[in-house]
Amino acid sequence: MSEAFILIPGRTSRQGCGISEGKFKEAYQAETSVLQIAPQDMQRLGLVAGDRVRVTSEGGMIEVAVQPAKSDELPSGVLFIAYGDLSSRLMSGDTHGSGMPTSKCLDVRLEPLEKSSIDPDEKA
Amino acid sequence: MNASQAKEASADLKVVSDATCTFCGCVCDDIELTVDGNRIVKAKRACGLGTAWFLNHEIEDIPSCLIEGKAAPVEQGIRRAAEILTASRYPLIYGLSDTTIEAQRVAVAIGDWIGGNVDTTTSVCHGPSGMALQGVGEVTCSLGEVRHRADFVMFWGSNPAESHPRHFTRYSLMPKGVFVPRGRKDRTCVVVDVRKTKSAKAADVFLQIKPRGDFEALWTLRALAAGIPLDAEQVRQTTGQPLSVWEDLMQRMKAARFGVIFFGMGVTMTRGKHANSEALMALARDMNRYTRFTCKPNRGHGNVTGADNVVTWRTGFPFAVNLGRGYPRFNPGEYTASDVLARREADAALILASDPMANFSQPAREHLRSIPYIALDPKQTPTTQHAAVAFHVAVYGINVAGTAYRMDDVPIPLRPAFPSPHPSDLEILTGIEREVRQIQQAFA
Numbered sequence: 001m002s003e004a005f006i007l008i009p010g011r012t013s014r015q016g017c018g019i020s021e022g023k024f025k026e027a028y029q030a031e032t033s034v035l036q037i038a039p040q041d042m043q044r045l046g047l048v049a050g051d052r053v054r055v056t057s058e059g060g061m062i063e064v065a066v067q068p069a070k071s072d073e074l075p076s077g078v079l080f081i082a083y084g085d086l087s088s089r090l091m092s093g094d095t096h097g098s099g100m101p102t103s104k105c106l107d108v109r110l111e112p113l114e115k116s117s118i119d120p121d122e123k124a
Numbered sequence: 125m126n127a128s129q130a131k132e133a134s135a136d137l138k139v140v141s142d143a144t145c146t147f148c149g150c151v152c153d154d155i156e157l158t159v160d161g162n163r164i165v166k167a168k169r170a171c172g173l174g175t176a177w178f179l180n181h182e183i184e185d186i187p188s189c190l191i192e193g194k195a196a197p198v199e200q201g202i203r204r205a206a207e208i209l210t211a212s213r214y215p216l217i218y219g220l221s222d223t224t225i226e227a228q229r230v231a232v233a234i235g236d237w238i239g240g241n242v243d244t245t246t247s248v249c250h251g252p253s254g255m256a257l258q259g260v261g262e263v264t265c266s267l268g269e270v271r272h273r274a275d276f277v278m279f280w281g282s283n284p285a286e287s288h289p290r291h292f293t294r295y296s297l298m299p300k301g302v303f304v305p306r307g308r309k310d311r312t313c314v315v316v317d318v319r320k321t322k323s324a325k326a327a328d329v330f331l332q333i334k335p336r337g338d339f340e341a342l343w344t345l346r347a348l349a350a351g352i353p354l355d356a357e358q359v360r361q362t363t364g365q366p367l368s369v370w371e372d373l374m375q376r377m378k379a380a381r382f383g384v385i386f387f388g389m390g391v392t393m394t395r396g397k398h399a400n401s402e403a404l405m406a407l408a409r410d411m412n413r414y415t416r417f418t419c420k421p422n423r424g425h426g427n428v429t430g431a432d433n434v435v436t437w438r439t440g441f442p443f444a445v446n447l448g449r450g451y452p453r454f455n456p457g458e459y460t461a462s463d464v465l466a467r468r469e470a471d472a473a474l475i476l477a478s479d480p481m482a483n484f485s486q487p488a489r490e491h492l493r494s495i496p497y498i499a500l501d502p503k504q505t506p507t508t509q510h511a512a513v514a515f516h517v518a519v520y521g522i523n524v525a526g527t528a529y530r531m532d533d534v535p536i537p538l539r540p541a542f543p544s545p546h547p548s549d550l551e552i553l554t555g556i557e558r559e560v561r562q563i564q565q566a567f568a
Contacts, residue, residue, distance in 0.1 A: 006335045008319060010389075011287045011424075017176035020147070023482060023505055060486050073320050078335060080319065085482055085506070093467075093487035096397075098255070099247040099444055099460025101485050104393040105318070105335045 002111035003045070007055065007079045008104050009087035032084025036069040037110075038076045045112055054111045055079075059092035059101075063113065079110070136160065144538045145170055146222070146426030146521040147177040149531035150288050150295070159541045164522070171289035178541075181502065181519045188546045190514040198547055199555070201513045205474070205498040206559030208512060212472035214448070215240040218461040219478030220435075221249075221425035223500075224526025224538065227549035228427075228434040231476050234557050236438070237564065239448045241470065243461040244431040245478050246443040249389065250421040252398035253405075254432065254442050255456055259398075260406045265384065265418040266532045272301035273416075276380030278314040280404060281338060281390020282422045285322035291422070292326055296386065303382070312376060316341065317390060329373070334364030339396040341370070342403035348374040349410040383408075383417040389424075423531035426521070430529035465491045473497035474556075476549060477520075481506035498556075500549050515552050518544035526550070 018028025035053065037045075047053070049067045064086055074080055081087050090108065091101045140157040145167075157178060158166035167178040189201035196204075209215050217235045220228045221244055235242040246254060270277070277296050284291035292298055297308055304310035315327035318337075324330040333341050340362035347354055348370060356367040363370070377383055385408055391400045404419060411417035423429050432442040439445045441454035457463055461480065464470045465488035472495055481489055482505065492510075499511035508514040518524045523544035527535050 008335070010283065010319075013172055013286045013289070016147070016173045016287065020173075020176040020180040022180070022503055023479070071320075075318075075332065078318065083483070088483055088489070089486055091485040093462070093485040095457055095460065095462050095466075097457035098397045099243075099251050099456035099462060100393060100397050101248070101462055102393065102395055102397075103248070104390060105395060 002054075002056070002109040005077055005079050005108050005110050007057070007081065007090065007106045007108045009081050009083050009090075009106075010104070012082045015082040015084065028084070032082045033064060033086060034081070035064045035066045036074060036080040037066050038074040038078065039068040040076050042066065042068050045110075047112055052113045054113055055090065055108050056111070057090040057092070057106050057108045060089040062086045062089050079108070137165070138541075140539055140541050142539060143167075143541060144521050144528065144536050145174040145177060146528050146538065147173050148288050148426060149423030149429060150290055151426060151528055151530040151536050152290055152294060153536050157541050162542050164541055173289055178522065181522050183544055184503065184516060184546070186504065186516050188516050190508075190511075190516075192512060198515070198552070201515060202552065202555035203559050205513045205556050206563055208472050208496045208498060209234070209238050209240070209474060209556070210560055210563045212238070212240075214464075214470050214472075216461060216464055216470035216473040217242045217476070218473060218480065219245060219476040220431040221245040221428035222477035222520065223427065223549040224520050224524065224528065225427065225430040225434050225535075226526045227476070227520075227553055228431055229438065230550060230553040230557055231474070232435055232438040234474065234553065234560060235445075236447050237557065237560050239450065241459050241461075241464055242435060242439070242445045242447065243459060243464070244428065244435060244443045245425055246428055246432055247456065247460040248462060248483065249424055249428060250392055250401075251443055251456055251460065252392040253387075253401040253421045255398040256401035256405050260402050260409060262405055263408045263412060263418050264420060264532070266534060267295040267420075267530065269382075269418075270384050270420075271295050271299045273303045273382040274301075274384045275304055275310055276312050276314075276377060276383035278316065278377075278383070278385045279323055279327075279422075280316045280385055280387040281318075281394070282386055282388025283317070283319075283321040283323045284386070284422060285326065287388070287424065288422055291386075296384070297326060312380070314373065314376070329376075331365055331369060331373070334362070336395050337363045338391055338394060338400045339403055341365070342400065342407055344370050345374060345377075346403065346407050346410055349377075349407065349413070377411055377417070378414045380415050380417070383411060383415060385417075385419040386422045387419065388422045392421075420532060427528040429531050429533055430527070430535075433529055433533065462488050465489075471495055475499045475507055475511070476553070477501065479505045479507045481510060500552055502546070516546050517552060518546045518548045520549070524548045524550070
């Protein structure tokens with residue numbers, strides 16, 4: 001069963017350093033492949049760090065590992081992911097006449113994937 | 125290593141003073157680089173992002189030119205690139221933000237010769253702010269003025285602690301300036317954001333607003349600046365903060381001697397986009413009824429501000445310019461790269477110093493992958509991976525001299541640390557322009 005969230009893709013220090021190190025290197029790939037969720041939302045959904053979820057937007061769908069956001073960085077109902085291939089997959093091609101795809105505060109639905117169906121080697 | 129060997133080794137090291145970091149829009153030009161042959165081993169005064177930038181750009185052992193994934197002589201790649209561009213009916217030139225203004229200038233010239241569509245990464249960064257300033261103007265200043273004068277500094281939808289790590293210490297919060305002699309103690313810092321970011325820790329006041337509430341929050345402040353009474357419950361519901369909080373903020377803004385609002389992509393990438401930027405710029409303008417107040421977009425790429433300037437010099441418009449009719453037309457939403465690709469209009473592209481195959485929407489990426497394009501980048505990226513012609517180029521500011529514009533439109537010279545065997549963007553683009561002209565003249 002999926003639940004509505006607002007997703008904010010954004011820059012992080014590690015993602016920025018990863019660009020210089022190389023986008024195919026592990027540091028960049030790891031930083032851009034994790035979804036941050038408010039700890040209270042993780043608890044409510046029965047998720048622990050490393051569990052995988054499906055995130056669907058108007059523009060696309062991804063499957064990604066989760067981790068709790070640090071301290072009180074995210075309010076309940078808001079998700080964060082570092083800019084990268086996965087965040088781009090959720091953007092729509094429509095820019096509403098502005099040239100800028102809506103790239104922050106995206107409406108998404110989040111669905112935890114059944115743990116039994118997850119290959120532990122795939123966990124980020 | 126004994127003492128004499130250490131001395132000998134250190135004698136081989138070269139020190140480059142006042143080097144310029146071109147990773148982000150701060151364009152810090154006080155970096156001291158220690159260079160060991162073809163490798164930077166130390167970047168004194170650089171932040172984490174700057175250190176990663178300088179220490180990870182060694183000479184890459186990859187061919188300077190690949191045609192359809194196979195190594196080829198650079199001149200052959202230049203000729204193939206010119207053939208692709210001149211055969212195209214709707215060529216797109218995109219990127220430009222991570223190279224010198226000298227190279228940007230030639231990229232726009234190629235666009236002009238081939239009647240192409242020229243757009244920069246500004247369109248997916250502060251393009252909406254560029255649209256907004258055409259509507260309401262921009263009350264602006266240099267970062268030097270902020271350093272020496274600003275006693276009220278607000279960051280809105282911007283997280284410089286992670287995106288521009290030296291912003292606080294070099295320009296906006298910590299420096300002791302002529303009119304703020306006690307530095308941080310003489311300044312009030314306000315952060316407005318949906319997330320409680322790392323930057324929020326640096327603030328005297330942090331306002332966590334409702335997601336997508338920027339437009340309403342900014343217009344709340346505009347109304348308060350104009351003395352218009354507001355419905356407290358409506359304000360709380362639309363902004364996520366009570367009216368009293370906004371009234372307190374307005375009092376602080378009015379009491380400032382020199383205020384500045386730095387704003388980021390939390391404003392431009394969220395629903396409302398240029399309407400959000402317009403509200404913010406108009407607020408800065410409104411505040412000049414009470415005191416000196418300015419606003420500045422926190423620009424991301426090292427020379428994205430240069431791209432705005434160069435495209436404006438050459439065409440009269442900052443981005444989203446179509447030259448297909450022999451004269452420039454400006455229309456974001458029509459001539460912006462995201463749209464031109466997602467609508468499957470472009471049939472060839474020249475991608476310079478950017479990575480749309482990683483950063484664009486899926487429909488735009490799928491179309492780019494389906495057309496022949498040329499990519500110039502110092503590193504292997506998803507964009508170079510799928511290019512018909514890929515040039516691996518020398519790095520601006522590390523291997524290549526030239527000029528970059530800081531986010532406040534101040535031009536900064538680049539002081540390279542060591543040469544590269546790979547050609548520069550400028551050399552490749554100059555070659556492509558020459559070949560394009562030869563092909564066109566042959567068919568004239």
